[in-house]
Amino acid sequence: MSLDFVKPAERISAFKPYFFSILGKKIKDLQSHGLDVIRLDMGSPDLPPADFIIEAMVQSARSADSHGYTAYGGIPLFREAVAKYYLNRFNVKLDPVNEVLGLIGSKEGLFDLPVVLANMGDVILIPDPGYPVYQSGAELVGAEIHYVPLVAENNFLPDLKAIPPKIAYRAKIMWINYPNNPTGAVAPIEFFEEVVEFGRKHEIVIAHDAPYTEICYDGYVAPSILQVPDSKDVVVEFNSLSKAYNMGGWRLGMVCGNPKVLKLLQTYKSQMDNSHFAPIQIAGATALTGDQNWLINRNEIYKERRDIILETLRNLGFQVNTPPSTIYLWARIPSRFEDCIEFCDRLLRETGVSMTPGTVFGEYGKGYVRISLGIATDRVRVAMERLTDWMKKQ
Ligand SMILES: Cc1ncc(COP(=O)(O)O)c(C=O)c1O
Numbered sequence: 001m002s003l004d005f006v007k008p009a010e011r012i013s014a015f016k017p018y019f020f021s022i023l024g025k026k027i028k029d030l031q032s033h034g035l036d037v038i039r040l041d042m043g044s045p046d047l048p049p050a051d052f053i054i055e056a057m058v059q060s061a062r063s064a065d066s067h068g069y070t071a072y073g074g075i076p077l078f079r080e081a082v083a084k085y086y087l088n089r090f091n092v093k094l095d096p097v098n099e100v101l102g103l104i105g106s107k108e109g110l111f112d113l114p115v116v117l118a119n120m121g122d123v124i125l126i127p128d129p130g131y132p133v134y135q136s137g138a139e140l141v142g143a144e145i146h147y148v149p150l151v152a153e154n155n156f157l158p159d160l161k162a163i164p165p166k167i168a169y170r171a172k173i174m175w176i177n178y179p180n181n182p183t184g185a186v187a188p189i190e191f192f193e194e195v196v197e198f199g200r201k202h203e204i205v206i207a208h209d210a211p212y213t214e215i216c217y218d219g220y221v222a223p224s225i226l227q228v229p230d231s232k233d234v235v236v237e238f239n240s241l242s243k244a245y246n247m248g249g250w251r252l253g254m255v256c257g258n259p260k261v262l263k264l265l266q267t268y269k270s271q272m273d274n275s276h277f278a279p280i281q282i283a284g285a286t287a288l289t290g291d292q293n294w295l296i297n298r299n300e301i302y303k304e305r306r307d308i309i310l311e312t313l314r315n316l317g318f319q320v321n322t323p324p325s326t327i328y329l330w331a332r333i334p335s336r337f338e339d340c341i342e343f344c345d346r347l348l349r350e351t352g353v354s355m356t357p358g359t360v361f362g363e364y365g366k367g368y369v370r371i372s373l374g375i376a377t378d379r380v381r382v383a384m385e386r387l388t389d390w391m392k393k394q
Pocket residue numbers: 043104105106107108110131177181209211239240241242243248251252253
């Protein structure tokens with residue numbers, strides 16, 4: 001039957017399929033032709049959560065009363081666990097009823113925020129490079145995007161003074177993300193103080209996306225922007241169990257901070273979803289409030305991978321900072337390669353090593369590749385051997 005009459009609604013007509021879904025198809029095709037692919041592209045943790053977290057989920061799933069619909073915005077136990085985690089980890093006090101909202105993965109909340117705060121033509125400030133969902137959420141509501149460059153010379157922090165006041169006064173949301181994907185950069189608390197002040201002055205909601213705070217190296221401890229006194233006046237902080245506790249597929253996230261914004265999100269979400277299966281939330285609460293010591297060993301595993309890759313990249317002439325956090329290396333490819341998309345495409349087809357071209361994250365990603373640490377250490381070593389052999393032939 002012909003479906004010629006089916007046309008995309010204008011609000012989604014600019015959307016392209018998500019980069020990693022296209023890449024996934026390409027990789028499947030290459031694998032079906034016998035290529036052994038090592039995926040250093042996607043930021044999906046390869047290790048499982050601790051046993052006690054899985055056990056909490058299994059036990060709860062066996063209970064006859066665990067299978068009904070759950071409270072909008074998360075069961076009280078989960079919201080209270082988030083508040084406890086913020087108090088223990090950041091010394092930030094949150095009211096679990098009004099200042100914590102459960103999300104079905106933080107990606108969902110990031111996409112929802114512009115819907116509840118921005119009208120067509122309002123400005124949204126988005127970091128470039130940045131996580132692609134900030135852009136698609138803005139596109140959905142027809143907002144005007146003003147990109148804020150993140151460059152090495154400024155430690156991949158936005159230069160707030162370079163944002164024209166005319167633009168700032170029209171902005172409804174400013175996205176920031178530290179520890180940062182894709183650059184691996186971190187922000188000092190003084191930067192958070194500055195950005196809170198900027199939000200207050202220009203009446204902009206500061207949306208801090210912070211899913212990497214628990215993956216830190218060499219003694220670094222990532223702060224929360226909510227540690228800035230009175231920041232809840234203008235801030236919401238998104239967080240997630242995906243990277244922090246190796247629970248990416250569980251789709252469990254949260255947003256904390258300004259109660260007015262959270263209420264709008266909750267009202268919107270209550271039209272759309274019914275919150276998570278209770279055993280998943282119970283396991284999430286267990287992860288957030290249980291023993292955190294297993295994360296030390298998990299981070300050591302990532303650090304070993306980080307250091308193997310750093311050494312190889314530097315020997316091969318890539319320019320790369322040592323990231324104190326996240327599961328990413330943001331590497332400038334040697335200048336004899338002209339284009340990062342072509343570089344990644346050839347590397348994948350000719351060696352099976354898959355990296356993400358920097359331009360997936362924006363214009364300022366030109367000349368960079370992002371390399372993820374979410375793959376077994378022995379496979380990381382093989383990938384680096386293949387990269388070294390290949391680069392020598394270029
Ligand atoms: C910066 C950033 N924000 C948000 C997310 C989404 O995480 P999730 O939806 O799994 O909570 C990711 C995932 O890669 C990310 O890198």
